[in-house]
Amino acid sequence: MRYMATYDMMETLRNANQWLGATALSFASYPIFSMTPNPAFQWLAAWGEVTERTFDRMVTKPDWGIRTFTCEDGKDHLVSIDTVVEKPFGNLLHFAVPGRRKMKRKILLVAPMSGHYATLLRSTVKSLLVDCEVYVTDWHNARDIPVSEGKFDVEDYTLYLAEFMREMGPDTHVVAVCQPVPLALAATAYLAEAEPEAQPRSLILIGGPVDPDAAPTEVTDFGRRVTMGQLEQTMLQRVGFKYPGVGRMVYPGLLQLASFISMNGETHAKAFSEQIARVARGEDSDHDRHNRFYDEYLAVMDMPAEFYLSTVERIFKNREIATNSFTIEGRAVDLGKINRVAVMTVEGGKDDISAPGQCIAALDLLTGLPDAKKNSHLEPDAGHYGIFAGSSWRKNIRPLVLKFIDASDGKAVKIAAKNQAA
Incomplete structure (x- = not known):
């Protein structure tokens, strides 16, 4: 109480x-x-x-604010935000543009569950909507989810991503931003073994902590300094009587x-x-x-308490993704099983949350993937926000991502980043 x-x-x-x-x-x-x-x-x-x-x-969910879109025909078309998959802890949304010809590129944009709503990626969605069919993971506020819906941890998050990928089909290009990067990698590996035909065509990992120890930051140092017991005692609270999730343990927003x-x-x-x-x-x-x-x-x-704790313990402290020892319901998820999904990493040279080196570590874990399907890019002057929503994204990174997506459709991808990331 x-x-x-x-x-x-x-x-x-x-x-x-x-x-x-x-x-x-x-x-x-x-x-x-x-x-x-x-x-x-x-x-x-x-x-x-x-x-x-x-x-x-602080308690108002922002609106997407994406209502119209000017297509190649010069006409303004309404944008319809449709729910494709509805689940207790998060939905899969589609930004449909009725009247526009169907875009060849189909992108699943995986939003972080790290304290902010998926609308944080509003500008990213707008920039991709020009050339792509865009789908987004829209995570729900834990305070609004009744306790009867059960728990939600990193394993559940990964299974949600796998279900969303399965729903969208094998011609999907997944773009994961920040926190979900290691779990998007795990979800792809999970499908690679369980349902190979459901794997996405490509996987673009932007500024995420695949290996937090590769380049320590204040965020990773905090995860090392604080014990799990201290986190439980100081960071978690029960939702009060005002919200539907009354009694649920959360990490408050x-x-x-x-x-x-x-x-x-x-x-x-x-x-x-x-x-x-x-x-x-x-x-x-x-x-x-x-x-x-x-x-x-x-x-x-608010984040579910079990998701917050399992993220700190399993991703940051135990480095289960970095050591390829992640499991789902006791079943090992081997990243080496990914052997045909083109993978690209993007990092910002001035990223103080997920520093350069943390994300590119994913490429070394993909032992079953040919080098021709691996790529990476380091944006020297970009901070964390800039690599997915700032001017660096618009001017430099977005064109590279779209080029990589096009190249992954049956074509070999040259490694351009080994020299860029040096």
Whole structure:
């Protein structure tokens, strides 16, 4: 019960701050205060507006915001977001463009389950939608999943990916971003042995911790320093009475957000103080750069406790993927069984979450895959976000990924990265 009380306390603090912001905005906006040209009221109203929006976004799932698409015929077509597979912990979505000719490239974009919603990949989806049929894994907020639905750990995550790949068929190209990279690799190996005909055509792994020890970062150091017992005691809480998942053990999104912000506290503090000043001067807009970024960044979701713990223990501490010792329901998943899926890795030279070396380690594990089907790319000046959603992705990485996808359709792929990654 004490964990449930702690969860409710965090929600109470968030709700109280949202209320304080709304109250300040309402109070300072009374017309009578306009009779006195006192900038304090403008500042108070601005502080209230920014504060209310900030704390409200923490419990609001962002919208995809992808409604129309201009096709080659010059016409705007509506984008329909259809649910292809519906499951308790996550759905498979298809961004369909009715009236457009069917694209030859079919991509499964595997979104992370690491505290943010799949909408974090909105710009990635938009960029791929131009030339591809795009499918996305849309993971659900654990606080909204009843306890009766059972557990969800890294093995369940991997089986979900295998089911999604099976549903989409063997002409699929899988693009995994960040956290799911090692599990997408495991899901492909699982299918390679259990259902070889269901394997995807290619697998593109972007900035993920296949071997966390290959290049230590603050994230991997944390996983080493803290024991599993400490994590259970300090990071997990029970969902409170306000949500359908009442009683479920989770790693709260608000706690994860606090960790994110603490890593760059001064930068965030400066961003919010500058936004308050802009609002006070009337220079803001609902979709300005600050709001676009923080509306997504602040929107966090709870992770199932068993998924969080098993990720830390099995992927980071025990390095089960890196040592090719991962199992599902006691059955070994041998990465060496992957022998016909073209695999490409992408890393950012300035990635401080999954540093260069962690992702490319996947290629050495694929002992059954010919070198002609392996490729990798290092983007020297890109950080973690830039390799899948920033300018580096748009200008350099996306064209390489599409070229690799086209080459994997029955053609040999030359290794271009061994010299780039050096």
